[in-house]
Amino acid sequence: MSTAVSTATPRRLSVDAKLRIAIGILSVIGIGIGTYLTYTHYAKLNVLCLSSGGCETVQHSRWSKLDGIPVATLGLAGYIGIFISIWIRGELGRASGFGLALVGFLFSMYLTYREAFTIHAYCQWCLGSAAIMTVLAILTTIRMLRTETVEPVAPKKKPVDRAERRRQMAARR
Amino acid sequence: MASRTKQKEEARARRLAEERARAERARRDRRIRMIGGIVVGAIIIVGALIAINSGGGNKGGIQTGTERNATVTAVDQMFAGIPQSGATLGNPKAPVTMTYYGDYECPICQEFTLQGGFPQLVSNEVRQGKVKVVYKSFCTATCNGPNPNVFPTQQVAGLAAGKQNKFWQYTELFYREQGQEDTGYVNEAYLTALARQTTGLNLTTWQSDRNDSSLTNQVSSDQHAGKTIGVTGTPTLVFQGPKGETGMSEVASYAQLQQAIKQVS
Numbered sequence: 001m002s003t004a005v006s007t008a009t010p011r012r013l014s015v016d017a018k019l020r021i022a023i024g025i026l027s028v029i030g031i032g033i034g035t036y037l038t039y040t041h042y043a044k045l046n047v048l049c050l051s052s053g054g055c056e057t058v059q060h061s062r063w064s065k066l067d068g069i070p071v072a073t074l075g076l077a078g079y080i081g082i083f084i085s086i087w088i089r090g091e092l093g094r095a096s097g098f099g100l101a102l103v104g105f106l107f108s109m110y111l112t113y114r115e116a117f118t119i120h121a122y123c124q125w126c127l128g129s130a131a132i133m134t135v136l137a138i139l140t141t142i143r144m145l146r147t148e149t150v151e152p153v154a155p156k157k158k159p160v161d162r163a164e165r166r167r168q169m170a171a172r173r
Numbered sequence: 174m175a176s177r178t179k180q181k182e183e184a185r186a187r188r189l190a191e192e193r194a195r196a197e198r199a200r201r202d203r204r205i206r207m208i209g210g211i212v213v214g215a216i217i218i219v220g221a222l223i224a225i226n227s228g229g230g231n232k233g234g235i236q237t238g239t240e241r242n243a244t245v246t247a248v249d250q251m252f253a254g255i256p257q258s259g260a261t262l263g264n265p266k267a268p269v270t271m272t273y274y275g276d277y278e279c280p281i282c283q284e285f286t287l288q289g290g291f292p293q294l295v296s297n298e299v300r301q302g303k304v305k306v307v308y309k310s311f312c313t314a315t316c317n318g319p320n321p322n323v324f325p326t327q328q329v330a331g332l333a334a335g336k337q338n339k340f341w342q343y344t345e346l347f348y349r350e351q352g353q354e355d356t357g358y359v360n361e362a363y364l365t366a367l368a369r370q371t372t373g374l375n376l377t378t379w380q381s382d383r384n385d386s387s388l389t390n391q392v393s394s395d396q397h398a399g400k401t402i403g404v405t406g407t408p409t410l411v412f413q414g415p416k417g418e419t420g421m422s423e424v425a426s427y428a429q430l431q432q433a434i435k436q437v438s
Binding site: 056063067107110163 | 182211422
């Protein structure tokens with residue numbers, strides 16, 4: 001019995017750990033992109049871009065800001081939030097990571113739509129960030145749904161102990 | 174006795190199993206409610222973000238009534254007494270020239286013209302005859318919008334006002350009453366309404382000047398000139414003076430403009 005528990009627990013937790021590692025790596029890449037775009041915005045530098053002028057067209061469009069704040073800075077804040085969430089234990093960490101990734105994913109989809117149908121120009125950094133947010137949304141959703149089976153493992157010990165104690169008491173009588 | 178104890182144990186085990194199942198169900202329900210709440214919350218937040226990003230309720234467009242009167246007065250005051258010739262604002266012999274590559278439909282140009290360093294530059298350096306501003310048409314927002322073909326028409330409308338030395342009043346009015354990007358708001362009614370608001374503009378002459386092919390050619394040559402020097406976005410500002418040339422492509426503050434002017438003076 002005890003062997004069954006000890007073999008099952010690490011296997012399940014390792015999947016969660018793998019998810020956390022993947023989320024951590026992706027959010028660090030996202031932080032890198034967000035930092036670079038925020039820096040180039042405030043340092044008034046041109047963004048390195050593969051397509052001629054695509055990034056500048058997107059960066060100079062009205063959609064690149066949200067009430068004066070560059071969307072890249074908001075993305076950076078989102079990635080930092082997701083990164084922090086993997087270090088928070090329990091439901092709060094999973095739920096906050098899931099919520100942030102979902103908001104990031106939906107807003108990235110909107111911005112990609114603007115690039116394709118309004119601005120008619122693409123910024124590789126923005127598309128890269130949108131792809132990372134999509135994967136993060138999938139991973140945080142899996143983590144949110146999966147952990148349901150991980151949690152109940154520990155409390156199983158108690159009923160076994162109580163039954164044992166009763167049997168011992170009955171034997172004493 | 175033993176079987177009774179066994180029965181009791183079995184009943185207890187069943188009860189415990191039921192309790193566990195109930196707790197599991199409750200936990201699952203709570204989790205589903207939480208996920209649902211997060212999804213609904215995320216949709217509301219993103220909806221609000223999109224509303225802000227799309228410009229909310231501020232649609233701009235042609236002003237009327239007291240709002241229009243206030244705008245016209247402000248524009249007249251801004252350019253009163255400053256010499257103009259075509260798309261050039263300021264003393265033609267000013268030592269420094271700032272070439273402003275812009276697109277009338279570009280919201281960032283609007284930001285620079287209305288909230289950036291431009292108004293202060295006009296009030297100080299341009300008014301004092303130290304700097305002159307030359308506007309050149311460069312298609313960005315209009316070409317990315319639903320009706321790129323309107324670009325020459327709208328820019329020629331400004332240049333036609335320039336033939337009566339009212340280019341900058343017309344341009345300033347365009348930026349002040351710029352409509353919502355990508356809505357195709359620029360049409361004949363819009364361009365004529367701005368001309369009517371331009372104090373002192375002869376409307377009949379303006380209409381006939383709009384057919385002047387040299388103005389359309391000027392728009393094309395401005396675009397070509399911009400491409401030649403590597404302009405990719407608007408506003409792009411190029412400063413030329415006795416000490417050389419410098420450029421920037423952004424919503425420049427007054428301090429940044431002053432620094433660039435100092436660099437080439």
